[in-house]
Amino acid sequence: MRYLGIALLCAVPIACTEVASAPGACPTFCPNGTIESRDTIFTDIIVRDSSFRGYVQGYQAEAMTAADIPGVIDSRAFFVLNDMSTRTTYRAGDTTTVPIVPDSARLRTIIVRRDTLATNLRLNLYRLPVTADSNDTFASLDPYFNSPPVDSVNVSAVLARPPITDDSTRQIWGDSIWTDSAGHVITLAENGRTLVLFWHLDTLQAPLVEADSGSLAYGVRVAADSLATVAIGTLESARNALLTWYYHYTVPDTVTTEPDSVKSGSAPRAPRFDSFVFDRPVPPLDENLVVGGAPSARSLLRVDWPEFLHDSIDVVRATLILVPVGPVLASPADSFEIRALPVTTDVGAKSPLALVFQGLATIHPQTTDTVRMELTDLVRNWALDTAQTTAFMLGQVPEAASYTEIRFYSSRAPAFRPALHVTYVKRFPFGMP
Amino acid sequence: MRVGQPDGRTAAAIVILAVVLVWPAGRLAAQDSQFGIRGLGTPGKQESVRARSTGGAFAPFDAFSPLMDASLVDVRRVGGSVTGALSRRTVDIGGTQTPLRGTRFPALVIGGPIGRRLVIAGGFSTYLDRTFGISTSDTIVVRNDTVPITDAVTSDGAVADLRLAAAGRVNRWFAVGGGLHLLTGSTRVEATRTFGDTAYRNTTARDQVSYEGAGASVSALLDLGASLRVAGWFRADSKLRAQIRGKTAAENDLPNSYGAGILWRPGSQFALAGTATWRDWTASAPNGHNTFNWSLGTELGSPGSGFRLGARGGQMPFGAGSEAPTEVGLSAGIGKQFSAGRGRIDFGVERLERKGLGLSEQVWTFLLGLTVRP
Numbered sequence: 001m002r003y004l005g006i007a008l009l010c011a012v013p014i015a016c017t018e019v020a021s022a023p024g025a026c027p028t029f030c031p032n033g034t035i036e037s038r039d040t041i042f043t044d045i046i047v048r049d050s051s052f053r054g055y056v057q058g059y060q061a062e063a064m065t066a067a068d069i070p071g072v073i074d075s076r077a078f079f080v081l082n083d084m085s086t087r088t089t090y091r092a093g094d095t096t097t098v099p100i101v102p103d104s105a106r107l108r109t110i111i112v113r114r115d116t117l118a119t120n121l122r123l124n125l126y127r128l129p130v131t132a133d134s135n136d137t138f139a140s141l142d143p144y145f146n147s148p149p150v151d152s153v154n155v156s157a158v159l160a161r162p163p164i165t166d167d168s169t170r171q172i173w174g175d176s177i178w179t180d181s182a183g184h185v186i187t188l189a190e191n192g193r194t195l196v197l198f199w200h201l202d203t204l205q206a207p208l209v210e211a212d213s214g215s216l217a218y219g220v221r222v223a224a225d226s227l228a229t230v231a232i233g234t235l236e237s238a239r240n241a242l243l244t245w246y247y248h249y250t251v252p253d254t255v256t257t258e259p260d261s262v263k264s265g266s267a268p269r270a271p272r273f274d275s276f277v278f279d280r281p282v283p284p285l286d287e288n289l290v291v292g293g294a295p296s297a298r299s300l301l302r303v304d305w306p307e308f309l310h311d312s313i314d315v316v317r318a319t320l321i322l323v324p325v326g327p328v329l330a331s332p333a334d335s336f337e338i339r340a341l342p343v344t345t346d347v348g349a350k351s352p353l354a355l356v357f358q359g360l361a362t363i364h365p366q367t368t369d370t371v372r373m374e375l376t377d378l379v380r381n382w383a384l385d386t387a388q389t390t391a392f393m394l395g396q397v398p399e400a401a402s403y404t405e406i407r408f409y410s411s412r413a414p415a416f417r418p419a420l421h422v423t424y425v426k427r428f429p430f431g432m433p
Numbered sequence: 434m435r436v437g438q439p440d441g442r443t444a445a446a447i448v449i450l451a452v453v454l455v456w457p458a459g460r461l462a463a464q465d466s467q468f469g470i471r472g473l474g475t476p477g478k479q480e481s482v483r484a485r486s487t488g489g490a491f492a493p494f495d496a497f498s499p500l501m502d503a504s505l506v507d508v509r510r511v512g513g514s515v516t517g518a519l520s521r522r523t524v525d526i527g528g529t530q531t532p533l534r535g536t537r538f539p540a541l542v543i544g545g546p547i548g549r550r551l552v553i554a555g556g557f558s559t560y561l562d563r564t565f566g567i568s569t570s571d572t573i574v575v576r577n578d579t580v581p582i583t584d585a586v587t588s589d590g591a592v593a594d595l596r597l598a599a600a601g602r603v604n605r606w607f608a609v610g611g612g613l614h615l616l617t618g619s620t621r622v623e624a625t626r627t628f629g630d631t632a633y634r635n636t637t638a639r640d641q642v643s644y645e646g647a648g649a650s651v652s653a654l655l656d657l658g659a660s661l662r663v664a665g666w667f668r669a670d671s672k673l674r675a676q677i678r679g680k681t682a683a684e685n686d687l688p689n690s691y692g693a694g695i696l697w698r699p700g701s702q703f704a705l706a707g708t709a710t711w712r713d714w715t716a717s718a719p720n721g722h723n724t725f726n727w728s729l730g731t732e733l734g735s736p737g738s739g740f741r742l743g744a745r746g747g748q749m750p751f752g753a754g755s756e757a758p759t760e761v762g763l764s765a766g767i768g769k770q771f772s773a774g775r776g777r778i779d780f781g782v783e784r785l786e787r788k789g790l791g792l793s794e795q796v797w798t799f800l801l802g803l804t805v806r807p
Binding site: 021022023024025026027028029030031032034035037039314315316317374376377380421423425427428429430431432433 | 467468470471472473524526527529531533565566567568569573575576584585586587588622624626628632633634635636637638640642675676677682683685717718753790791792
């Protein structure tokens with residue numbers, strides 16, 4: 001009998017059934033029902049949309065734009081460096097100091113975006129007052145930017161030169177190095193599109209002024225045959241400008257048994273402030289949806305989600321349709337992304353955002369093409385979770401790093417209002433024979 | 434080796450065969466029929482391995498076949514029987530053949546006598562099999578673009594027939610039986626659409642469909658002399674209600690069943706039987722057909738350990754067109770008693786061919802049955 005028990009135990013798993021998939025000969029030998037896709041453009045689903053400005057200031061941006069597009073924009077970057085000591089101690093633990101004598105300085109600027117089609121791309125460096133800050137405007141700094149530049153570099157020309165290939169230099173600077181006779185050095189970083197530009201400055205170009213506590217301020221203008229636009233990294237992106245002072249000082253023989261000796265050193269100084277100014281006034285908000293600019297503007301779009309989309313369908317694709325009021329006036333290289341992020345709680349302009357289910361769309365200047373942004377994951381989340389706030393915020397990526405902004409028609413423009421194009425699948429009619 | 438005593442060889446054979454049947458359980462398989470997809474399902478064969486090896490002809494006279502209740506009067510002591518089946522099915526649609534495999538556990542009967550004249554039994558069997566999977570590839574036009582899609586619809590489950598039956602002998606030559614049937618079960622269903630364009634998310638809908646219904650059956654056995662036995666039965670079932678999350682999704686009529694059989698046993702080493710069954714499935718589904726099925730079978734040797742042969746034919750209840758799909762089959766099997774007749778193991782093999790408008794199926798089914806009388 002014990003063998004019978006074993007056999008029965010072994011036979012029990014036979015009760016499990018398996019499913020075989022065979023090619024279906026529909027509709028004759030298929031279930032009575034199909035997976036039915038529907039496609040609808042909800043033209044009145046976006047409601048109570050508004051724009052707000054002031055989320056990120058230019059000096060809080062991840063980059064600062066320098067551009068010179070005649071008739072479009074003149075944007076100038078500038079930064080104020082941290083103080084530099086004019087004296088130093090010559091022995092650890094000793095409070096006695098001696099003056100330092102600057103020999104030279106090397107300024108690093110990181111160009112995070114440029115138009116590779118630009119020819120004769122030049123960067124000019126200007127001295128600015130160390131008091132420059134967020135209160136300064138294009139007009140207030142314009143005189144300094146119109147004075148003779150401290151230095152200038154032709155980036156296109158430097159890059160056109162043969163790269164440095166000797167091993168000793170490459171061990172210090174990296175694989176891709178270009179330089180010119182004026183001491184400018186350019187290296188490639190990251191994805192190969194980011195340029196690290198080093199300026200060699202003498203004591204006249206980078207004077208150590210005790211009255212300014214050793215601080216310096218510089219501005220950058222850009223010029224080119226065309227497409228003169230670059231973005232320079234800032235403190236917020238950890239790609240900030242950096243000035244390294246090279247100096248020497250003398251250790252007096254009165255404190256040692258040695259005769260006067262000269263020692264040298266270096267001290268890097270990062271900016272305490274960086275920003276950019278441009279000649280175009282920030283246009284006021286109007287009835288349209290504004291995204292971008294500096295200070296940055298965002299648009300809050302609320303979605304009146306139809307009830308039937310909650311429980312009877314599965315969204316397979318959702319696309320936000322936005323109609324620009326006009327083309328973005330900027331260089332083609334100043335294309336930018338706008339991002340939609342879901343609002344976790346709708347409290348208006350200060351609604352907290354969730355960093356999931358984002359939608360992205362690239363805005364190309366000088367075109368008025370309808371913008372389509374895929375919001376499938378976000379909309380699927382709304383369909384599955386009725387507790388979600390059905391609203392999202394449109395913002396620029398990165399914010400306030402450029403003068404560029406785009407305006408879309410809002411729900412107050414019936415013919416061009418935002419719409420949501422939803423493709424969904426209806427619930428399969430299970431249970432029907 | 435002493436006959437009827439447990440020994441190592443018998444046990445090993447049992448275990449090996451059981452393992453052979455269990456082994457392919459993880460593979461794609463199906464014992465169902467494509468003809469049942471667009472309908473209520475594929476009716477199960479309410480037959481033990483012994484009866485099925487005879488084409489089903491012995492089912493009305495086999496106490497451990499759940500087809501008829503009156504045959505329970507032959508149960509002299511408490512016993513149980515279980516049936517397992519492994520099938521290989523080839524579906525031919527327009528010349529394209531798809532091989533499928535599946536396993537089932539289609540019937541269990543446990544019964545025993547209460548007093549001298551009454552036997553009660555319970556168990557379950559497959560009433561409607563609803564396990565299938567189909568996939569189709571096509572293109573659809575979405576957003577003015579042609580997008581390739583692949584749809585897959587699967588169903589895994591069955592409607593089971595839970596039976597509580599009793600049979601009693603009125604006199605030496607006449608016995609009657611009756612049963613109550615609770616139809617229950619569920620299927621896990623899933624419909625998936627996979628888009629060839631990654632801009633679209635694939636969609637999957639899952640649900641569980643539960644079924645409920647009820648039925649009653651009556652039957653009788655009439656012995657006409659020592660070698661001839663006649664059986665007749667009738668069964669009526671209520672509507673089959675399909676529910677999803679407590680809401681009724683569909684309600685379908687179930688058929689009345691009528692059947693009769695005759696068994697001729699001229700001696701202890703030979704028996705011949707034939708049955709005929711009629712069911713009215715027309716009202717059950719739009720593509721339903723009334724079915725008539727017959728079977729003819731024989732058992733050579735002693736009833737417990739004989740060699741069996743059978744043939745069956747008839748119709749399938751669901752199919753396209755005005756005529757019902759047909760099913761014909763041949764079967765064979767053997768039985769082996771052990772433990773002094775306290776147990777019996779049955780093996781069977783069945784070959785079925787089903788044909789209907791636009792589709793045909795060939796099925797090999799390997800059967801294993803265990804009957805225990807402690």
